[in-house]
Amino acid sequence: MADRAVVIVGAGPAGIRAAARLVEAGLRPIVVDEAADRGGQIYRRQPANFGRAARQLYGFEAAKATALHAAFDRLRPRIDYRPDTLAWNVYDGAVHLASGTTTTAQDFAALIIAAGATDRIMPLPGWTLPGVYSLGGAQIALKAQACAIGARTVLLGTGPLLLLVAYQYAKAGAKVAGVLDTSRFARRIAALPALAARPAMLAKGLYYSAWLARHGVPMLSGVTPVAIEGNGRVAAVLVRDARGRSRRFACDAVGLGYGLRSETQLADLARCDFAFDAVSKQYLPVTDADGRTSTPGVYLAGDGARILGADAAELAGRLAACAALRDLGHAVPETEPAGLRNKLRAMQRFRAGLEHAFAWPAQLAAALPDETVVCRCEVITAGDIRRAATELGAPEVNRAKALVRVGMGRCQGRYCGLAGAEVLAAALGTDVEQVGRLRGQAPVKPLPVATGSVTPETVVSTTSASGTVASETVP
């Protein structure tokens, strides 16, 4: 095993700022990045040979994105950067890293997990048709590859990303056939006081919506998704508008998303405590104000802890690094973390406003037809999950998974877990908090069988490093 170091998992805004703060203190952290030189997702860099300007890629955030990329480029020689490396497990004070088929167990003095987030999905009939992408995926296609997901795209869901992606697509010249938001406009008004905690962000949202209106992009709020229609691929989206009228939008692609969900699997494997978060309606790892988890030496920062956005991620990365430094015995003047905490509080208020304005439409789960696929990896339907509740006695999500396989596929519940929990809770007549959360199991993402620390030819020992001896080879 390699000597103990400070390890950061994730090289987005949170990971980069955490690394920078540690380098300022004279450390040389290991920065593990699943990708290579991408800068995370929000500020994802385009391929090296692409020539679009930052303004084109990141719009209003261009300055922040450029500053972050420049910061990382400056950091590179002063950190131990491990690109194309997956942190697949945390166990016994070590984070397990896999790159290709090579694997390392890296002991850590401190581990800062800045694993980011993915889209939060609420299924609807037809969502597994070719041509349906997650909203974040639709944005990445544009940002990273200068592609739109279709010639006529409908964006369906809710959250600040919906308008942003619509604006980005339309500005880039991609036809947006409709922006369909499940949240009622009235809720956005009600959330204004909280949203005013970040006036610049609020202003941007208003700007996008006004621009889209001026450019004739149909926008509806308060919609009820009915189905994505098509024969072998997407042809249209059918919704009911706020007045209950059926509306059909012809399209060849759909960007679907209802906000984000935190990638908390590594925190789970690190045996951090979790608690139900009433704001985001998800189970999240418990952290103190500085990002310390219940596991000594393990810190969380950025959207991987709770969704607060890129600006908050930069602050939280720095704050978690301060906490780690203090815990390792370095002096950190209290004014620094205090200032960061203050700024984060404003962002948390804004976030609470966003979650209220653009609420996760939990109620849609109960209304899903039985034959709607919820777990697309294993093709498990809403009806299967309901059967787990009513016929097979599953009181919570892990039991439902064991009995009907929801969450057993490659994504390990990333894309079906939240919606699956809502379907189960509705079938049981209870709230989603009561059905628990899927227990994390390593590897965090699929690990090649070809990975291995031992070749068969070198096997002679009968005692493992932990002293466990198998009595016999009987299953």
Next chain:
Amino acid sequence: MTERAADVVVVGGGLMGAATAFFLRRRGRSVILLERGLIGQQASGVNFGNVRRQGRFPPQLPLANRSRDIWGRLPELLGEDAEFLPSGHVRVCFRREEVGELEAHARDALPYGLELELLSGNMLRARFPYLGPAAVAGSFSPLDGHANPRLAAPAFGRAAARAGAVVCENTEVLAIEKAGDDFVIETRESGRFRAPVVQISAGAWGGALAERFGEKVPLVVRGPQMGVTEPMPYALEPVIGVYSAVPEEGVYLRQVKRGNIVYGGGLRGPAYPDLRRAYVDPANLLRQLPHIARVVPALRALRVIRSWSGIEGYIDDDIPVIGPSAKVAGLFYAFGFCGHGFQLGPGVGDVMAELIATGRTSTPIEPFRIGRFAGTYACYENRGSSGNRVGGFGGS
């Protein structure tokens, strides 16, 4: 205080307990099944899923044969099949000197009605082309197979309930006292129960309960290291296991109809019965991978998507505890199945129901008697979790 009574109270709702409750109902006995968590949630639900008779301690074969018969009749008995596939079981070895062991086992098993086919080298690969070149010989048991451990015990539990058993999940037993002819069982969540007969089928926790009745057994707790790959087109029909003197080499794998390959074996990991948690040691996982790829090289193209462990009770002589108490009338045991209990489950349930209802069983269970430990030790530490973290996490 509420008190419920029945002919039999079964403590522990894994496969053994659920199957016993089911078969007791078929014999017209009233039964209450008490389970601390959910039916089949512990070792019964997380094991490899092997339904094999090959490779067992030969005196266990009558029980295994009886059980195998029931596996084949699950749809008729339970209304579902727990994905049981009688796809065969092949056990390979890598060393010439081990071939003799396979042959010896085949000879020992034959009198019990288990017919094994020995294949070597080219014939082995002609029959099973996906086996890697390192396998020098194999022993094939055509009527063995595999099933889904997540489904089996719950299926027995639901069938028992439909047949009139009282099944109490989320019910932790706090105390079992003998009061005259009856046992009185106190639980945390569900009040008190009373019965003239109690069966302890509490798995890895069975030893602690037996000890309360003065019947200590040398039981240790270990965590199997399990994993599953992404799916590949269905091609591996039999369950494949390795016979080897080297524990790390003793892996096994099975492909389910959906295409995923479930694997396990090699070294065991740490289990914490007091916390009811067990973990896969990443070092063990990484050790297993080259070994399963050695058995079936095509697996190298796949990726592992999930790993898990569980809490299994192992008796020192690798033989479970099945049968009546040697000390207390009306008390019965079925626990400590040493990681090889899954196939035996239906048979154990049937045998225990017969034993409890009639006073005897047609299947020889003498080798499993708890009394075999009575004279062998006076003071034995009940070793809890294994691994190097005992101090930090407790254990028993």
